[in-house]
Amino acid sequence: MNDALPMWTQIAMGALALIALFYFGPKAGQAVKQSPKGSASDWMGLLLPIGAVVLFVILLIALARG
Amino acid sequence: MYEDRVVQGRAGAGVLSTNKVIRNTYMLLSLTLLFSAVTAGIAMAANVGHGAGMICTFASLGLLWFVLPRFANQAAGIGIVFGVTGLLGFGLGPIISTYLQVFSNGAELVMTALGGTGVIFLGLSAYALTTKKDFSFLGGFLFVGILVAFLGGIAGLLFAMPMLNLVVSGMFVLLMSGMILFQTSQIIHGGETNYVMATISLYIALYNLFLSLLQLLAAFAGQR
Numbered sequence: 370m371n372d373a374l375p376m377w378t379q380i381a382m383g384a385l386a387l388i389a390l391f392y393f394g395p396k397a398g399q400a401v402k403q404s405p406k407g408s409a410s411d412w413m414g415l416l417l418p419i420g421a422v423v424l425f426v427i428l429l430i431a432l433a434r435g
Numbered sequence: 436m437y438e439d440r441v442v443q444g445r446a447g448a449g450v451l452s453t454n455k456v457i458r459n460t461y462m463l464l465s466l467t468l469l470f471s472a473v474t475a476g477i478a479m480a481a482n483v484g485h486g487a488g489m490i491c492t493f494a495s496l497g498l499l500w501f502v503l504p505r506f507a508n509q510a511a512g513i514g515i516v517f518g519v520t521g522l523l524g525f526g527l528g529p530i531i532s533t534y535l536q537v538f539s540n541g542a543e544l545v546m547t548a549l550g551g552t553g554v555i556f557l558g559l560s561a562y563a564l565t566t567k568k569d570f571s572f573l574g575g576f577l578f579v580g581i582l583v584a585f586l587g588g589i590a591g592l593l594f595a596m597p598m599l600n601l602v603v604s605g606m607f608v609l610l611m612s613g614m615i616l617f618q619t620s621q622i623i624h625g626g627e628t629n630y631v632m633a634t635i636s637l638y639i640a641l642y643n644l645f646l647s648l649l650q651l652l653a654a655f656a657g658q659r
Contacts, residue, residue, distance in 0.1 A: 371595035378489060379593060385493065386589045392500070393582050400578040407572030415570070415613070418562050422555055422612045426651065429551045433544060433656035 456622050457564075459630035460637065463516065467638055470517055471524030478528025488529035495522035503635065512631040520638055527642075534649060538657045548649040556641055559612055563619035570620040573613050580610045601654055607647040614640040 371379070407415075478488065498519045506512040535541040563570065584606040591599035618636045621627040627636075 371593055373595070374592070375486065378486070381489070381493060382589050382593055385496070386586055388500075389582065389585055393578075397575075397578045397582050401575035404575030404578075405572050411569075411572050414566075414568055415573070415616070418559055418616060419609060419612055421558070422608065425551070425555065425558075426608060426648065429547055429648070430652060430655045433540070433547050433652050435656075 452628070453623060453625060456628055456630050456633065460622060460633040463513070463630060463634040464637055464641075467516060467520040467634065468641070471520045471527070471638075471642075474521045474524035475528040475531065478525045479532050482532070483525070483529050485529045485533075488526040491522040492526035495519045495526065498522070499635065499639075503631075507629055507631050516631055516635055516638075519635065523642055527646075530646070534653060538653060538659060540656070540658045544649060544652045544657060548645055548652055551648050552641055552645040555612060555644060556615060556637075559615040560619050563616050564623065567623055568620060569624055570613075570616045571624065571626055573617045577610060577613055577617055580606070581614075584610055597654075600650065604647040604650040604654075607643050608651070611640040611644040611647070 374382075495518070498515055503512065503515045503519065506515055531545055534545055538544060584603050587599060587606070588603040590596070591603055615637065618627065618633060618640070622633055627633045
């Protein structure tokens with residue numbers, strides 16, 4: 370356990386994780402079933418903007434490092 | 436010919452409705468971001484501790500998960516959105532203060548993360564708006580991905596695993612980028628007609644994007 374965190378924070382985070390798991394877990398399953406399936410070209414269309422974001426983040430880190 | 440006009444009229448009404456949702460969403464998003472900046476500034480000026488910041492963040496999650504969905508179609512929904520974003524901004528204050536104190540280049544890191552978040556949001560929104568691609572297929576993937584990353588983030592904090600936190604930050608940058616594309620595409624294609632829900636989705640994407648970028652920048656370029 371992370372000793373730097375107070376006990377109440379650890380308990381609250383654990384509770385938050387359980388709520389998220391049991392409240393949103395089943396909803397996530399439903400969302401996957403109801404969501405339209407993307408074709409190969411749909412996923413390829415996603416690669417361009419996401420690839421640009423990855424390159425941009427690398428550029429930001431390089432700029433911040435100086 | 437008459438039928439053509441009816442169809443064109445319906446299509447025109449659809450476009451007008453979409454434009455209205457986009458305009459209202461961006462207007463409310465701007466106001467909530469300003470409000471968050473004010474509450475974050477207040478928290479920093481008052482030197483609020485991490486405990487109080489965390490309580491605000493937990494309270495905002497409670498509002499976001501359990502209260503907002505019930506009031507999303509009512510005028511009260513707008514007030515709740517300001518409640519959520521104000522509390523999240525207040526919780527952000529102590530985090531930013533820590534970065535400013537711990538790192539000698541803390542101010543540069545915060546400004547770079549802020550600017551980077553803005554550029555990514557504008558770029559992805561422009562991409563979704565101009566190409567008009569349908570990203571609705573991302574819905575299920577994003578839901579599961581965000582849940583896994585959220586649980587991973589909590590595990591990383593609870594068990595003090597910095598590498599896991601970095602991986603989660605990287606995941607969040609990609610997932611929130613996908614969220615911006617998905618939500619913008621949903622508005623364009625009529626999948627999201629409620630500007631209150633559209634605003635809070637985009638706000639959460641921006642909030643997580645900023646925090647994740649800040650963590651990545653601090654890990655790779657932070658100077659103590």
